[in-house]
Amino acid sequence: MAKPPRADRPVELELALDEVLLNEAVRGARLWTTKSRAAVLGISSRVAEEVATEECRRKGVSILRRMSGGATVLVTRGVVCFSYYLPHESIPAAKNISGAYRYAIEVLKAAFDELGMFTGFEPPCDVTYAGRKLVGIAQARRRVSALVHGVIPVDLSVSEVTRFLPDPPEEPAYRNKRSHEDFMTTVRRERPSATVARVAAALTLAAEREGLATIEPSVEDEARAAELVEKKYGNDEWNLRR
Amino acid sequence: MQATTRRRTVADAEIPDDVLYSEDDRWIKIEEGTALIGITHHAQKELGDVIFVELPEINVDCDAGDEIGTIESIKTTTDIDAPVSGRIEEVNERLERKPELLNKDPYGLGWIARIVIKDPREIEDLMSPDDYAQALDERE
Numbered sequence: 001m002a003k004p005p006r007a008d009r010p011v012e013l014e015l016a017l018d019e020v021l022l023n024e025a026v027r028g029a030r031l032w033t034t035k036s037r038a039a040v041l042g043i044s045s046r047v048a049e050e051v052a053t054e055e056c057r058r059k060g061v062s063i064l065r066r067m068s069g070g071a072t073v074l075v076t077r078g079v080v081c082f083s084y085y086l087p088h089e090s091i092p093a094a095k096n097i098s099g100a101y102r103y104a105i106e107v108l109k110a111a112f113d114e115l116g117m118f119t120g121f122e123p124p125c126d127v128t129y130a131g132r133k134l135v136g137i138a139q140a141r142r143r144v145s146a147l148v149h150g151v152i153p154v155d156l157s158v159s160e161v162t163r164f165l166p167d168p169p170e171e172p173a174y175r176n177k178r179s180h181e182d183f184m185t186t187v188r189r190e191r192p193s194a195t196v197a198r199v200a201a202a203l204t205l206a207a208e209r210e211g212l213a214t215i216e217p218s219v220e221d222e223a224r225a226a227e228l229v230e231k232k233y234g235n236d237e238w239n240l241r242r
Numbered sequence: 243m244q245a246t247t248r249r250r251t252v253a254d255a256e257i258p259d260d261v262l263y264s265e266d267d268r269w270i271k272i273e274e275g276t277a278l279i280g281i282t283h284h285a286q287k288e289l290g291d292v293i294f295v296e297l298p299e300i301n302v303d304c305d306a307g308d309e310i311g312t313i314e315s316i317k318t319t320t321d322i323d324a325p326v327s328g329r330i331e332e333v334n335e336r337l338e339r340k341p342e343l344l345n346k347d348p349y350g351l352g353w354i355a356r357i358v359i360k361d362p363r364e365i366e367d368l369m370s371p372d373d374y375a376q377a378l379d380e381r382e
Binding site: 067068097125143 | 266288289290293294309314315316317319320321323381
């Protein structure tokens with residue numbers, strides 16, 4: 001039976017681990033989920049525009065910020081977060097922004113194929129299913145490596161997203177003014193038998209076929225990440241900076 | 243700061259002949275012991291619309307490869323790495339108000355910073371326009 005990804009680290013520590021592993025230019029993949037709830041902004045997103053702050057505070061939803069661009073996402077029980085670490089030396093496609101996205105999208109597509117979901121792509125970086133947004137992915141780059149990461153809504157109520165994240169100010173053309181409810185879909189909505197564990201197993205298999213072995217952060221990685229939480233990801237100066 | 247030089251186009255990207263290049267798609271113009279730096283046409287195309295630039299700090303020493311700033315676009319965030327060692331003498335403050343200059347005029351009004359070069363031998367590690375054109379061609 002497929003095992004769900006680990007859910008015991010605080011979300012801010014997971015965001016910090018992404019930065020640590022990108023800096024180390026490791027090659028591989030990592031999956032995680034959470035038992036808590038967080039609105040995770042893109043590096044340039046504005047809190048006032050993309051987060052229902054009062055509602056988040058009332059319901060104990062943390063407001064955090066990641067190192068990559070893109071719109072705010074809700075990280076909560078029922079999602080699978082994935083990170084692909086793509087060093088340029090062993091994955092030449094990752095030397096270009098578009099190449100790194102193409103590479104990651106191919107891995108995701110193969111994972112969804114395993115689940116019987118034949119996904120599409122909408123620029124700049126959305127994975128779609130039947131005309132709806134399934135996964136938004138984002139990228140952060142260092143000189144020698146790229147991180148492509150995102151959140152897969154497996155068993156998530158879209159109304160929960162609407163409650164904490166207002167419609168974003170910038171919308172991709174294919175959204176066509178649709179509300180979150182009409183625009184987003186989840187794996188469970190399309191495949192009622194899907195579970196977080198099953199989606200995680202498909203993602204792991206697809207990543208391993210591409211030579212992206214599962215990365216388990218070392219004790220040193222965790223210590224570096226904890227420092228980064230102290231200085232950055234656990235800090236309002238970073239999280240609420242815009 | 244308007245480039246008026248010969249330039250070629252490779253993989254839909256303009257490559258002026260009067261600057262040097264780094265592997266990570268930065269251009270470097272050597273002028274009287276300083277390096278004027280920016281991102282290449284290819285880099286801005288890849289980034290998509292640039293929405294924020296965190297500029298380097300003036301009067302700070304850097305080594306080649308140091309992260310000295312950040313560029314954020316709708317698609318990604320990427321570091322600005324120092325292509326040579328030295329002291330950051332000047333930055334293009336217009337980019338704080340108009341980050342889109344990186345897209346509109348990457349070799350001209352979209353310059354990022356000027357570094358006083360510490361070790362001129364490092365210039366030999368940079369790529370000529372021919373080498374950069376070939377590297378881009380191979381990547382496509």
